Amino acid sequence: MTPRWKALEASLRRRVRAELRASRELWREYKRNRRSFSRQTRLEPFIRFLVPIALAAIALAGTSAPALVLAALTLYATGSAFLRAASLLQGLHGSTDLNVLAHYPCSDDDLLRLQWRRFHRSSLWLLYTFAVVYLVLGAGGGPAALALSAGLALVHWLGTLGVSAALAAWRPAWPLPFLGKALCLLSAAPVVFGKALGPLLEGSPGLGFLALPTGWASFAFRNGIVLGEPWALAAALPAAALAALVPLAGRRFLRTYSVGGLVYPAAPTAELILEQMVQNEMVRRSEYDPAVVESPELKPALREELRRSIPEFMEGRVLEGGFLRAPDWTRGGPLERAFAALLSPRERAAADFLLGGGMSWTRSWILSAVFAALGSLGVLLLGGPVPWVVVSAGALMALPLLAGTWPAFHTVPTGGVFMPLHALYPLGYWQMSSLKFRAALVRGLAWAPLAFGFAVLIGAWPGTWIEGGPVLALKALAVYAASVPVFAIFRFSEGTNDTERPGCLGAFLFLPIILTVLAAAAGAILLFVPELGFWKVGLPLLALPPFLAWALYGLLYTRCRVDLLRATPSST
Amino acid sequence: MRIGLERLSKSYGRLKALDELTLDLEPGQVVALLGANGAGKTTLLRCLAGIAAPDGGMILYDGQVFRRERLDLRRRFGFLPDFPAVYPEMTVLRHLGMVLRLYGTEPAGIEERVLRLLRDLDLLPLAEMPLGTLSRGQLYKAALATLAAVDPELWLFDEPFASGMDPNGITVFKDLARDAASRGRTVVYSTQLLDIAERLSDRVVIIDRGRLAAFDSVDALRAKAGGKDGVLEALFRRLREENR
Numbered sequence: 133m134t135p136r137w138k139a140l141e142a143s144l145r146r147r148v149r150a151e152l153r154a155s156r157e158l159w160r161e162y163k164r165n166r167r168s169f170s171r172q173t174r175l176e177p178f179i180r181f182l183v184p185i186a187l188a189a190i191a192l193a194g195t196s197a198p199a200l201v202l203a204a205l206t207l208y209a210t211g212s213a214f215l216r217a218a219s220l221l222q223g224l225h226g227s228t229d230l231n232v233l234a235h236y237p238c239s240d241d242d243l244l245r246l247q248w249r250r251f252h253r254s255s256l257w258l259l260y261t262f263a264v265v266y267l268v269l270g271a272g273g274g275p276a277a278l279a280l281s282a283g284l285a286l287v288h289w290l291g292t293l294g295v296s297a298a299l300a301a302w303r304p305a306w307p308l309p310f311l312g313k314a315l316c317l318l319s320a321a322p323v324v325f326g327k328a329l330g331p332l333l334e335g336s337p338g339l340g341f342l343a344l345p346t347g348w349a350s351f352a353f354r355n356g357i358v359l360g361e362p363w364a365l366a367a368a369l370p371a372a373a374l375a376a377l378v379p380l381a382g383r384r385f386l387r388t389y390s391v392g393g394l395v396y397p398a399a400p401t402a403e404l405i406l407e408q409m410v411q412n413e414m415v416r417r418s419e420y421d422p423a424v425v426e427s428p429e430l431k432p433a434l435r436e437e438l439r440r441s442i443p444e445f446m447e448g449r450v451l452e453g454g455f456l457r458a459p460d461w462t463r464g465g466p467l468e469r470a471f472a473a474l475l476s477p478r479e480r481a482a483a484d485f486l487l488g489g490g491m492s493w494t495r496s497w498i499l500s501a502v503f504a505a506l507g508s509l510g511v512l513l514l515g516g517p518v519p520w521v522v523v524s525a526g527a528l529m530a531l532p533l534l535a536g537t538w539p540a541f542h543t544v545p546t547g548g549v550f551m552p553l554h555a556l557y558p559l560g561y562w563q564m565s566s567l568k569f570r571a572a573l574v575r576g577l578a579w580a581p582l583a584f585g586f587a588v589l590i591g592a593w594p595g596t597w598i599e600g601g602p603v604l605a606l607k608a609l610a611v612y613a614a615s616v617p618v619f620a621i622f623r624f625s626e627g628t629n630d631t632e633r634p635g636c637l638g639a640f641l642f643l644p645i646i647l648t649v650l651a652a653a654a655g656a657i658l659l660f661v662p663e664l665g666f667w668k669v670g671l672p673l674l675a676l677p678p679f680l681a682w683a684l685y686g687l688l689y690t691r692c693r694v695d696l697l698r699a700t701p702s703s704t
Numbered sequence: 705m706r707i708g709l710e711r712l713s714k715s716y717g718r719l720k721a722l723d724e725l726t727l728d729l730e731p732g733q734v735v736a737l738l739g740a741n742g743a744g745k746t747t748l749l750r751c752l753a754g755i756a757a758p759d760g761g762m763i764l765y766d767g768q769v770f771r772r773e774r775l776d777l778r779r780r781f782g783f784l785p786d787f788p789a790v791y792p793e794m795t796v797l798r799h800l801g802m803v804l805r806l807y808g809t810e811p812a813g814i815e816e817r818v819l820r821l822l823r824d825l826d827l828l829p830l831a832e833m834p835l836g837t838l839s840r841g842q843l844y845k846a847a848l849a850t851l852a853a854v855d856p857e858l859w860l861f862d863e864p865f866a867s868g869m870d871p872n873g874i875t876v877f878k879d880l881a882r883d884a885a886s887r888g889r890t891v892v893y894s895t896q897l898l899d900i901a902e903r904l905s906d907r908v909v910i911i912d913r914g915r916l917a918a919f920d921s922v923d924a925l926r927a928k929a930g931g932k933d934g935v936l937e938a939l940f941r942r943l944r945e946e947n948r
Contacts, residue, residue: 161913164719404837405829412795412832446828450819455801456811481805488791489802544789547746547862553789555755557806558778690773692757697750 135233135246180257183208184264190323198269198358199338203322205265206347209258209292211315213346216255216292217299218308223247224389234391244389248382255296259289262349270357277357280365284357287372288349294377295345301381325514342367345374409442410435459484465494470574475567482559483567488539497532497575501582504531508586512593526608529586533579533612538568541623543701552627555696561689565620565682572616576609583608611656614674617682618649624685628694645684648677705731705780705857705890707752708764714747714914715759721747723914724761729892729907731857734885736901737894738936739911740944745894746786748911749862752892753783765858779807781858786867788847792836796827796846799835800853807854814853821849824876841868848873852880859884861893865900878904898936908936912943 152159187201223229224247233243262285270281299308338354341347348371355364413434438445449455458480461472468491475483508525540559543550554564587605625631630642655673688694707729714722721744729735737745750756752763754772763770765777772778790799800818822828825845835843844867851859864877881891881904895901901908902922910918918925918939929935 405833408833408837442829446822446831447819450797450822450828450831451815453815455797456804456814457801458805478808481802481808485802485806489794489798539791544787546785546787546789551755551785551789553791556753556783556785556789557803558775559806560773560775560778562773563775690771692754692772695750695757696755696772 135229180261184261187265187323188268197326199354200322200326201265201269202341202350202354204319205262206341206344206350207315207319207322208261209288209346209350210295210344211312211317211319212258212261213292213296214299214306214308214312214315216251216258216296216312217303218312219254220247220251220296220300221304221308223250224385230391240389240391241386243391244385248385251297252293255289255293258292259285262286262288266353269353273357280357281353284349284353284368287352287368288346290375290378291349291371292346292374294374294381297381298377301384345371348374406435406438406442409438409445413438459489461491464491465497467493467497467574467578470577471571474570474574479563479567482563485557485559486538486540486554486564486567493575497578500531500534504529505582505586507531512590525590526586529582530579530608530612532582533575538623541627543627543698545701546697549697549699550701551697555627561624561686564624565617565686568620568623569616572613576612579612580605580609610671610674614652614656614678617678618652621645621649621682621685624689627698628689628696629698630688630694632699645681648681648684651677652681706764706766707858707890707892708767709761710764711761712748712751712758712763713760714744714751714756720914722751722758722911725911725914725916726761727909727916727919729890731890732885732888733906734881734891734904735893736905736908737892737911738896738898738901738908738940739894739917740940742913743911744914745911746862747914749783749785749860749892749894752858753781753860754778755783780856781860782807782851782854782856783860783862784844784847784851784864785862787840788843790835790843790847793834795832795834796822796838796849797831799846800850803850804853807856809854817855818849818853821852825849825873826870839868841870841873844869845873845876848877848880852884855884855889857889859889859891859893861891863895864893865895865897898940899934902933902936910939910943917943 149162152162187204190201224244227247229246230243233246263282266281266285266288267278270277273281299306338351341351341354348367352365352367352371355361356367357365410431414431417430458477461468461480464472471483471491471493472480507528511525511528540554541552543552583605584602587602587608591602591604651673655670655675655677657670707727709725709727712722712725712727713720723744725744725748737748739745747756751758754770757772765780768774768777770777794802804814822831825848827842827845827849830838830842830846835846838846844864848864848869859881865874867873869877878900881893884891885906905922907921908918908925909916920928922935925939926932926935929938932938
């Protein structure tokens with residue numbers, strides 16, 4: 133089955149246009165509508181396009197040995213296999229196509245074949261990835277090596293496709309998207325930690341590649357072509373044999389795949405409502421007496437009591453007025469309490485809305501602080517106190533600053549477009565910004581001891597190049613403070629159409645904002661390179677332009693120069 | 705609340721959604737926004753709510769120029785789009801309480817008002833259900849109850865009759881709109897249902913490709929058509945013929 137009937141589409145298009153041309157007014161309207169149609173820009177294809185280019189550039193520059201580039205490629209291929217499998221399963225069980233086509237007379241086999249074809253077609257970029265990397269690495273070995281490289285790229289692609297299909301067919305319950313993303317991220321490690329891993333990989337026979345089926349082709353390439361050991365090319369045979377998993381997985385899907393009925397969320401039934409009410413009442417009573425949750429006889433008794441008196445019960449609850457009371461933030465953690473202490477009652481109402489009625493900053497802060505501390509230490513131990521390792525460890529250390537979300541900035545669908553949730557309610561740019569700034573202040577102060585601890589640690593690390601660790605922490609805090617207004621702009625911008633079709637006027641309006649953000653970035657760089665002698669310039673550059681950019685964006689926002697609407701949902 | 709539009713324009717690329725629209729709506733009226741699909745009704749409502757940014761012209765509320773940052777003016781109106789924007793995990797009551805506090809609604813008698821609305825809209829048993837578990841019609845009713853509990857001076861609705869509300873919900877909506885207008889509130893709603901618009905509204909605004917095609921009271925339009933019913937339908941037929 134193919135969802136497009138191109139001949140019919142073309143013929144209809146011709147006839148529709150002929151009819152439109154007959155009326156000048158209709159033709160003009162048609163042209164206007166065509167022009168206002170905007171195409172969406174997607175980031176993912178660019179990343180896919182850039183990965184092999186980046187790996188090839190690293191190989192050409194000679195900053196990383198071929199073994200490290202191949203290790204990165206293997207991990208990336210493994211991650212991609214997981215992601216491709218997840219994408220196939222998504223296509224088969226939860227895609228938009230399925231939601232549309234399941235309403236029409238299509239058999240399960242038709243739907244399977246459609247998704248199966250898409251799976252193959254949309255995996256072609258992996259072949260491009262392998263081809264670019266192998267051809268660049270094998271370019272120095274003459275025409276024979278080039279031909280072998282091209283062959284191995286094809287083998288690697290077929291093998292990865294086989295692994296991917298097998299994962300989807302036989303291991304659908306695995307957390308495929310998570311594993312895929314984690315492995316893709318991990319693929320940067322061999323390049324980033326080249327200094328530590330390089331000697332290990334260079335001196336080894338490369339058996340580590342054989343641990344992953346997606347590494348068999350890499351092993352054949354590394355040992356067979358780069359190191360000139362022809363026997364190693366034999367590893368390409370099992371790698372190619374992995375391709376046999378594709379038809380096997382296809383046959384399994386043909387036997388087992390069934391769309392079944394589409395599941396729509398049901399409107400609440402009387403029983404569901406009752407159950408929810410019982411649950412709510414249990415929670416409410418447990419606040420006064422925690423022992424209530426332990427009591428096994430209470431729940432049935434409560435259910436019976438509520439069944440008899442739902443209307444009266446609910447009327448009582450409304451008249452009680454509990455729903456009108458502001459949430460009690462004094463019962464939250466230290467971060468919540470500190471934030472609440474900085475707000476007036478009206479601001480608390482606004483913050484309550486912006487935070488979606490719930491705030492658990494302290495818990496997520498502690499979790500991310502522990503993860504950041506362990507991660508930073510691990511990175512430092514592995515990479516040593518060289519600049520980029522310290523920067524990576526520092527970036528990890530900044531994780532607690534990101535803890536906590538503002539769900540009111542998420543977009544919701546409305547009339548074919550998306551708008552931020554806060555757009556419907558009386559909340560202003562300056563007011564929301566002020567709340568975000570105060571939250572940032574609380575988070576920054578909570579983070580300061582961590583930053584100073586980390587700075588002292590790397591300042592005292594054996595062989596370090598850093599002097600005066602605490603000064604570095606102060607600089608990091610300055611960068612954080614400067615980033616707050618810039619991130620506030622991004623947050624607001626995510627719910628608007630400011631970057632969709634900006635045009636000349638848009639570019640003119642945004643130019644000062646972009647320039648001030650760039651100035652702040654330059655200030656941040658100058659702050660960390662005192663030998664340039666510009667630190668006196670760096671700090672003012674870091675201190676003023678971000679707030680200027682925020683104020684300029686605020687003028688555009690509040691003077692109604694952007695719509696609180698966008699064609700696609702925000703990424704948060 | 706008196707609404708003034710002065711040469712209000714809004715474009716999406718080269719498509720003019722609103723083309724120098726000038727209008728003056730007095731308070732205490734139910735106003736229907738009518739027009740073909742894509743005529744600019746939703747864009748007008750979004751501009752009135754501060755969501756869409758006009759390219760030209762201005763909006764005046766009680767003679768004051770409206771901008772998105774005028775929170776004092778924004779607290780005087782409420783907008784209910786085709787699909788209400790709410791936190792799905794929040795219960796109906798929690799949502800009501802949060803929005804009422806956000807608008808700074810006077811607390812006196814608010815519980816009774818909320819209770820009456822929940823009862824009228826058959827929402828009482830759903831009051832402690834998470835909004836995300838409600839059907840589309842139930843969700844719209846919950847949002848309507850919230851807006852009516854806030855009771856702003858200007859009520860804006862996008863296609864309330866295509867919201868999935870049951871017959872009782874629609875009846876309650878009409879009653880609430882009439883009651884609000886009788887108390888000096890202004891109710892502006894868009895719809896495609898001409899017979900309802902004819903019966904419910906004091907005035908109708910017909911928009912045709914972003915331009916004002918007609919603006920009058922239903923009675924005046926009917927008088928012009930010789931006292932016949934179905935005057936709006938006839939008007940639309942004529943507009944369509946003229947555009948062909």
